[in-house]
Amino acid sequence: MSTNAPTNSPAPTAPLACPHGLKQICSTFGDIFQYILPDHCLDPRWQTEFLTRIALPFPLALSWDKSRSVTQMTCHKLMTGIFTDVFARLQGEGLQEKLTSFGGCFCFRPQRTGTSLSAHSWGIAIDLNPETNAQGSAGNMDPGVIRIFRAAGFEWGGDWQTKVRDPMHFQFCAGY
Numbered sequence: 001m002s003t004n005a006p007t008n009s010p011a012p013t014a015p016l017a018c019p020h021g022l023k024q025i026c027s028t029f030g031d032i033f034q035y036i037l038p039d040h041c042l043d044p045r046w047q048t049e050f051l052t053r054i055a056l057p058f059p060l061a062l063s064w065d066k067s068r069s070v071t072q073m074t075c076h077k078l079m080t081g082i083f084t085d086v087f088a089r090l091q092g093e094g095l096q097e098k099l100t101s102f103g104g105c106f107c108f109r110p111q112r113t114g115t116s117l118s119a120h121s122w123g124i125a126i127d128l129n130p131e132t133n134a135q136g137s138a139g140n141m142d143p144g145v146i147r148i149f150r151a152a153g154f155e156w157g158g159d160w161q162t163k164v165r166d167p168m169h170f171q172f173c174a175g176y
């Protein structure tokens with residue numbers, strides 16, 4: 001038997017599958033728990049090893065300071081193509097006016113023991129229009145925006161049934 005048989009490893013351009021559950025999130029996007037320091041803060045190596053800044057095709061007002069806008073955001077390196085495609089589609093379908101503000105993508109908040117980390121810790125979630133889509137509310141997220149995120153593999157927080165719904169929130173993971 002030849003030892004040079006071709007392997008079935010996926011091509012580098014294979015689409016990234018949406019991970020299900022914490023174990024798959026860690027195996028896909030990195031085991032963040034190895035980067036949480038004894039004081040519960042995040043080791044800066046997490047950002048340098050796993051995160052990157054991507055350009056947005058149009059400026060978005062900052063939800064916490066609408067006098068400022070962003071044209072870049074920090075996300076997981078593996079999400080570069082996915083977020084870039086989503087924003088291009090939103091713009092291509094004329095939906096950018098439906099995005100009234102940017103509420104953040106990567107964000108790490110130290111957690112008490114026993115509470116789970118937000119998908120924002122991996123830079124795989126984004127909050128949009130938080131001023132009109134508060135946690136627990138029905139919100140007013142545009143159906144076209146929801147459709148484009150879903151088509152790209154995202155879960156929408158407005159669909160959550162077993163935890164407090166979060167209509168500002170889209171995340172590239174499920175079962176978490």
Ligand SMILES: [Zn+2]
Nearest residue numbers: 125126127169
């Ligand atoms: Zn969120």
